[in-house]
Amino acid sequence: MKTIALYSIKGGVGKTASAVNLAYLSSVSEPPTLICDLDPQGASSFYFRIVPNKKYSSKKFLKGNKKIYDNIKGTDFDNLDLLPADFSYRNLDIELLEEKKPQKKLKNNIKELNTEYPFIFFDCPPNLTLLSESVFTASDVILVPLIPTTLSLRTFEQLLDFFKECKLDTAKIKGFFTMFERRKAMHREIVEEYSGKKRFLRQIIPYNSEVEKMGIYRAPLNAVRPNVPAAIAYQELWEELMNEIEHRPTK
Amino acid sequence: MRTSLKPEYFSISDTSGLPEFFKGVDIPFSLQAEPLKKELLHCYDTFDWKAWNKKNAIVLCCQRLNLVDLKNGSEIGSSPLRKAPQSFFPEDIAEEKTVSMLKTLSRLRAFIRLGSVKTEIATWRALDENQKTVASIELLSILQPKPSNAQKPLAYVRLNPVRGYPKELETLAECLKSNPAYSGKTTYQDFYTAVLDAVSSVPGSYSSKPSVKLKPGNTIQDSARELLLSTLEVIHANESWIPKNIDTEFLHDYRVAIRRTRSILAQLKGIFPPNELSRYKQAFRELGKRTNNLRDQDVYLLQAERFRNLLPAAMRDSLDSFFTDLRNQHKKELRTFSKYLGSENYRQFLQEWESFLKGNMSPDPDTTPDALRKTSDVAVSSIKKAWKKVIRHGRDISRVATDTELHALRIDCKKLRYLLEFYASLFPAKTLQMVIRQLKTLQENLGVFVDLSVQQNYLYSYLSNLECTADNIPFASSLGGLVTALYNERETVRMSFHDAFDTFDRQETEELFNELFNKHR
Known part of the structure; x- marks a missing residue:
C-alpha cells in the first residue's frame, strides 16, 4: 500500500483538484484506490456527490480501521472509493491531543486497509497542526501543490524547516507547480528555476478554467474532460509520480 | 479486511425496459439510462469442468477475463485479455493473482472456449437527491444463440451495489419485487447455466x-x-x-x-x-x-x-x-x-x-x-484377491527394493485401484475414499519411482546414440548431469518405499477393506 498526501500550508493551491484527479488516475491504473477527505470543508466529498453517514464523525475516524472501513463509500467511478469528511473534523486537532501517540494515529488507523487498496490518497486541510503531523507520518509521499509565486515558495520552505526541526523524512516531500500562467513573467521564472530540481516534480499543471468547472461536473476532470490541457498535465504528473515511487529506494 | 460487493440477481418476464417496469411503483430514486451495450460473452472451462466443479465461472467480456464466484456472482479475479483464444493456460494470463487462482483450478488442463453468446445489457443508474449513483441495475438478455429451454425467464436483472449504500440497495430490491413482471430471485449460476445452455454446453458433462x-x-x-x-x-x-x-x-x-x-x-x-x-x-x-x-x-x-x-x-x-x-x-x-x-x-x-x-x-x-455371478460377489472377491496380492508382493520386497519388484508392485496397485473405482457405486463412499487415499500414497511413491527410472533410461539411451562430435560436448555433459540428478532422486524415492508401503499395510487399512467386504456379505 502506498499513501499519498496532497498537502499545503496555504489554501487555494489546488490540493483537492489534484487529489481527486490523481486518485482517479490511480484507480484506473492501479485499482482500487481510496481517497480520504480530511478537510472539514469536504470539498472532495462534494466533488463526488458523497455525504457521510449521519452517525459518522471525527470520533469514529479516530477509532480507526473497522469504523473507517464501514464508512467508506463507492464513487460513481469503478474502483474509486472515498472516505467522506464530516464537519466534525474541525475538532480533530483537539481530539487528537487526547490520544496517546497522535502523530502515529492516522498510520495505525488505516493499517488494515492495506489488503484492499494499493493506493490511498489524503486530501488535507490547509494548516500545520497535529493532524498534519499525523498525515506526515502516515504518508509515503507528501505532494505539495504550489502556485509559482514567492509566497507559495515561502510556505514550502516553512514546511521543509518544520520537517528538519522535527527530524521527519524530508525525502517524502515533493512539490509541483499548479495554476501556471505562461503570460506571467514571475510564473515562468520560478518554474524555470525550480521545476524538476531536488524536491520538485518536473510536470506542471497549467491554469485551466476547466479545473474550476469540476465543481459543476462534480467529477474528476480526467474522467469527464480527459483531453483538456490540465487533465493531460495531471496524466503526465501521475506517470512521473509512479515512476518516482517505483524507483525510490525503500527504507 | 476485505469485502467484495455481491450483486443480486432477479429474473423478470418483461424486457421493455426498467422505466416501463417501474411504472406505477413508488421508487425513491431517479433512473438514468446508460447507453445500450451489446457484448460478446465467451465462456471458458477445462474439458472436465474444473472451474464449474469448484463453483467458478470463467468469462471473457470487453477484453477482460473474469473469474466469477457462481454462488453470488462476485468477481474473484480479473485480467486483461484482448482476443478470445480457443484455449489458454493460466500462465498465458497477464494478471498475477488471477494466474495463481486459475492454477489452483487447473495446472495441466487448458481452459477451452465452450462457446460465445451475444448479450444485450441495458443499464440504469439509480440516483439519490444529490444525483449520486447508489446502485446500478442491468437488464441482461441473451440475444444469440437463444437458450433452448423456453421456460427460462426472458431477462435477468442484475442489481449492482455501490459500496456504502446498502439501505438504498435494499429499497431498490423491494421495489423490483413488488412488480407483477418480477418472476423471482435467481443466482449468477442460473444466468451462467442459461448462457451455457445457449451454446449447447452441459456443465459437468464429462x-x-x-x-x-x-x-x-x-x-x-x-x-x-x-x-x-x-x-x-x-x-x-x-x-x-x-x-x-x-x-x-x-x-x-x-x-x-x-x-x-x-x-x-x-x-x-x-x-x-x-x-x-x-x-x-x-x-x-x-x-x-x-x-x-x-x-x-x-x-x-x-x-x-x-x-x-x-x-x-x-x-x-x-x-x-x-x-x-x-x-x-x-x-x-x-x-x-x-x-x-x-x-x-x-x-x-x-x-x-x-x-x-x-x-x-x-x-x-x-x-x-x-x-451369471452376482456383481457384488465378483466385486468383493476380485477386490479381495487384488488387495491380498498387493500385500503379499509388497511384503516380499527385499530390504533394498529392486527395480523389477517395484515395477511389478506398481502394476498390482493399479489393478486394485481400477477395481475399486469400477465397483465404487457398490460400496459406502466414505470408506472407499479412505481406502483409495491410502492406496494413493503408495501409488504415488511407486509412480514417481517408475517415472524416474523410465526417464533416466530414456535419457541414457538418447545419450548413447549421440554422435561423438565436439559440438555435442556441452549437450552430452548436460544430459549426463540430468541422468545423475534423476538417478539420485530415484534412489531417495526407493529408500522411502518401505515407509509408503507400511502406511498401506496396516491394521487400519485392513479394517477399512473388511468394512467394504462386509457390505455385501
Whole structure:
C-alpha cells in the first residue's frame, strides 16, 4: 500500500483538484484506490456527490480501521472509493491531543486497509497542526501543490524547516507547480528555476478554467474532460509520480 | 479486511425496459439510462469442468477475463485479455493473482472456449437527491444463440451495489419485487447455466472416471458391459480432441480409458466368450501401444522446466536442442496417431466393440461359466484377491527394493485401484475414499519411482546414440548431469518405499477393506 498526501500550508493551491484527479488516475491504473477527505470543508466529498453517514464523525475516524472501513463509500467511478469528511473534523486537532501517540494515529488507523487498496490518497486541510503531523507520518509521499509565486515558495520552505526541526523524512516531500500562467513573467521564472530540481516534480499543471468547472461536473476532470490541457498535465504528473515511487529506494 | 460487493440477481418476464417496469411503483430514486451495450460473452472451462466443479465461472467480456464466484456472482479475479483464444493456460494470463487462482483450478488442463453468446445489457443508474449513483441495475438478455429451454425467464436483472449504500440497495430490491413482471430471485449460476445452455454446453458433462451406478444383484456380465460402455464413452469423448493438441490430458484420459478397458477384460475371467475376449484384449493392447511414445514425449515436455532446474544455470541452455528434437518428434508422432484415429480400421474396430457389448450374449457354462455371478460377489472377491496380492508382493520386497519388484508392485496397485473405482457405486463412499487415499500414497511413491527410472533410461539411451562430435560436448555433459540428478532422486524415492508401503499395510487399512467386504456379505 502506498499513501499519498496532497498537502499545503496555504489554501487555494489546488490540493483537492489534484487529489481527486490523481486518485482517479490511480484507480484506473492501479485499482482500487481510496481517497480520504480530511478537510472539514469536504470539498472532495462534494466533488463526488458523497455525504457521510449521519452517525459518522471525527470520533469514529479516530477509532480507526473497522469504523473507517464501514464508512467508506463507492464513487460513481469503478474502483474509486472515498472516505467522506464530516464537519466534525474541525475538532480533530483537539481530539487528537487526547490520544496517546497522535502523530502515529492516522498510520495505525488505516493499517488494515492495506489488503484492499494499493493506493490511498489524503486530501488535507490547509494548516500545520497535529493532524498534519499525523498525515506526515502516515504518508509515503507528501505532494505539495504550489502556485509559482514567492509566497507559495515561502510556505514550502516553512514546511521543509518544520520537517528538519522535527527530524521527519524530508525525502517524502515533493512539490509541483499548479495554476501556471505562461503570460506571467514571475510564473515562468520560478518554474524555470525550480521545476524538476531536488524536491520538485518536473510536470506542471497549467491554469485551466476547466479545473474550476469540476465543481459543476462534480467529477474528476480526467474522467469527464480527459483531453483538456490540465487533465493531460495531471496524466503526465501521475506517470512521473509512479515512476518516482517505483524507483525510490525503500527504507 | 476485505469485502467484495455481491450483486443480486432477479429474473423478470418483461424486457421493455426498467422505466416501463417501474411504472406505477413508488421508487425513491431517479433512473438514468446508460447507453445500450451489446457484448460478446465467451465462456471458458477445462474439458472436465474444473472451474464449474469448484463453483467458478470463467468469462471473457470487453477484453477482460473474469473469474466469477457462481454462488453470488462476485468477481474473484480479473485480467486483461484482448482476443478470445480457443484455449489458454493460466500462465498465458497477464494478471498475477488471477494466474495463481486459475492454477489452483487447473495446472495441466487448458481452459477451452465452450462457446460465445451475444448479450444485450441495458443499464440504469439509480440516483439519490444529490444525483449520486447508489446502485446500478442491468437488464441482461441473451440475444444469440437463444437458450433452448423456453421456460427460462426472458431477462435477468442484475442489481449492482455501490459500496456504502446498502439501505438504498435494499429499497431498490423491494421495489423490483413488488412488480407483477418480477418472476423471482435467481443466482449468477442460473444466468451462467442459461448462457451455457445457449451454446449447447452441459456443465459437468464429462468426467474421466466411470460414473456407472451398478446394481449389486445384476449379473457380472451385464455390469461389465455397462462399465465397458462407459469407458468406451470416455474413449470417444477424447479421440476428436487429441489431434488438436490443446493439452496433454485428452491423450492421458484416452489412455487411462484403454487401460481400464484392458484391466476389466483381464481381471474378469469367465464372463465373455474366450475367442472374442482374446481378440479385443489384443486389439486394445495394440491401441494402447500406439500412444506410448506420444505420452512419453508429453511427460518430458511437461517436465522441461523441472529438468532445466535440476542442472546448474550454466548447463541449462544446452538442453534446448533435446527439447526441440522432442517437440519435432511429438509433432510427427501426433500426426501419425491422428491419422490412425481418423482411419476406417479404427472406426470399425470400435464399432464392432460397441456392437459386441450391446449385442445378445447367451451365457454358456463351458465358455463363460462366471457370466451369471452376482456383481457384488465378483466385486468383493476380485477386490479381495487384488488387495491380498498387493500385500503379499509388497511384503516380499527385499530390504533394498529392486527395480523389477517395484515395477511389478506398481502394476498390482493399479489393478486394485481400477477395481475399486469400477465397483465404487457398490460400496459406502466414505470408506472407499479412505481406502483409495491410502492406496494413493503408495501409488504415488511407486509412480514417481517408475517415472524416474523410465526417464533416466530414456535419457541414457538418447545419450548413447549421440554422435561423438565436439559440438555435442556441452549437450552430452548436460544430459549426463540430468541422468545423475534423476538417478539420485530415484534412489531417495526407493529408500522411502518401505515407509509408503507400511502406511498401506496396516491394521487400519485392513479394517477399512473388511468394512467394504462386509457390505455385501
